[in-house]
Amino acid sequence: MTRGPLLPDAAEPLPTLGVLGGGQLGRMFAHAAQAAGYGVAVLDPDPAGPAGQLAQRQIAAAYDDPAGWAALASCCQAVTTEFENVPAQAMDWLAQRLPVSPPAAAVAICQDRAREKAFFERAGVPCAPHAPLCRDADLAAVPDRLLPGILKTAALGYDGKGQVAVDSPAALAAAWAALGRAPCVLEQRLSLRLELSVIVARGRDGAIVQLPVQQNLHRDGILAVTQAPAPDLPAEVAAQAVDAARRLAAAMDYVGVLCVEFFWLADGRLVANEMAPRPHNSGHYSIDACDVSQFDLQVRTLAGLPLVMPRQHSPAVMLNLLGDLWFAPGVGAPRTPPWDRVLALPGARLHLYGKAEPRRARKMGHLTLTAATASEARRVALQACALLGLPAF
Ligand code: ATP
Ligand code: MG
Secondary structure (H helix, E strand, O other): OOOOOOOOOOOOOOOOEEEEOOOHHHHHHHHHHHHOOOEEEEEEEOOOOOOOOOOOEEEOOOOOHHHHHHHHHHHHHHHEEEOOOOOOOHHHHHHHOOOOOOOOOHHHHHHOOHHHHHHHHOOHHHHHHEEEEOOOHHHOOOOHOOOOOEEEEOOOOOOOEEEEOOOOOHHHHHHHHOOOOOEEEEEOOOEEEEEEEEEEOOOHHHOOOEOOOEEEEEEEEEEEEOOOOOOOOOOOHHHHHHHHHHHHHHHHHOEEEEEEEEEEEEOEEEEEEEEEOOOOOOOOOHHHHHEEEEEEEEHHHHHHHOOOOOOEEEOOEEEEEEEEHOOOOOOOOOOOOHHHOOOOOOOOOEEEOOOOOOOOEEEEEEEEEEEOOOHHHHHHHHHHHHOOOOOOO
16 A cells, blocks of 8 residues: 655654564664654564664564554554565555555565576576576486585575585585475575675655665675775676666565675676665665665655665775674673774774674674775774774775
């Protein structure tokens, strides 16, 4: 269901935006929504999660619980999601009653790697050579050229989870068994020159804007560093990525914020890796470095407000802060990282997500370093890495 724009206001009850999911993306959405004059309602099984902690309304319910959907619909005027694994029925049920973005059909594409790759091909955007793996016959039919490859579960993977590198048919069979023979996609392992992502926002009227192209460094399958502007990417490759991301958004009749991850290959080709139907970790720098952040764009697309092209006012480097930082070598108990020393660096801005328990590989927060020039932002980011014991990049 669509209506006219939902304008922010100061009178109670505030015009309220709902979000499915209460993690860090929901938290930063809530920051942006509240700053702009909206109330926020969060549906999450854990009401005290990163977003629930600061929302006006917390609805503690499972994502497939119709009572939770009804509670959400009764207290907000539009609904978005902060993660792609919300059940399609939840999105459909809500969309019959109030504006919901992104559309359920787009979320369904992003939930499943096989569907996503088929969509890339339909839209004329190249992706990694791949084959589905759903039944025994698929295993025998895998072409040799896909090996060495990466076996990925079709659904529910994130931060490199549900992925196994395989280099022979025997290893492939073993990896599939280890993944419980869940529906998978086998991708050819590509030789990457670098990784990049593009965040676009598309409004109900079809207008599209984008953030500057980000250059991303992953470690162990998890995003570690984002640099914007992308220091090593030729302008024509960046333009190609922006064009592809805009075309993908339009082809899905998308409304909301969409991130498309790309690989720039050693042979010079650009291929799409995957999409996220929401703001993305690689766009967090936009909070501190752009006049309109990816979360502001999520608020605007959801409320039906005008989109303007974001302007990056400062070059930026973002460092992800994983739970590992809380564990000093040789010490069992968690310690607080030396934030006082980090915050003594010019242009450093710390974002912590309100997760009480640090765990290894858990995203606890991020640090953005902005500066007048890209080389200065990188220089200070390297100092932050040294203080935190992170590898240089
Ligand atoms: P996310 O947290 O981004 O959702 P994910 O678990 O869905 O991650 P992918 O984005 O598919 O995983 O892969 C994680 C990382 O693994 C990529 O960013 C890239 O570094 C590497 N990778 C994935 N697929 C390939 C490939 N076909 N060839 C080479 N490297 C790859
Ligand atoms: Mg990824």
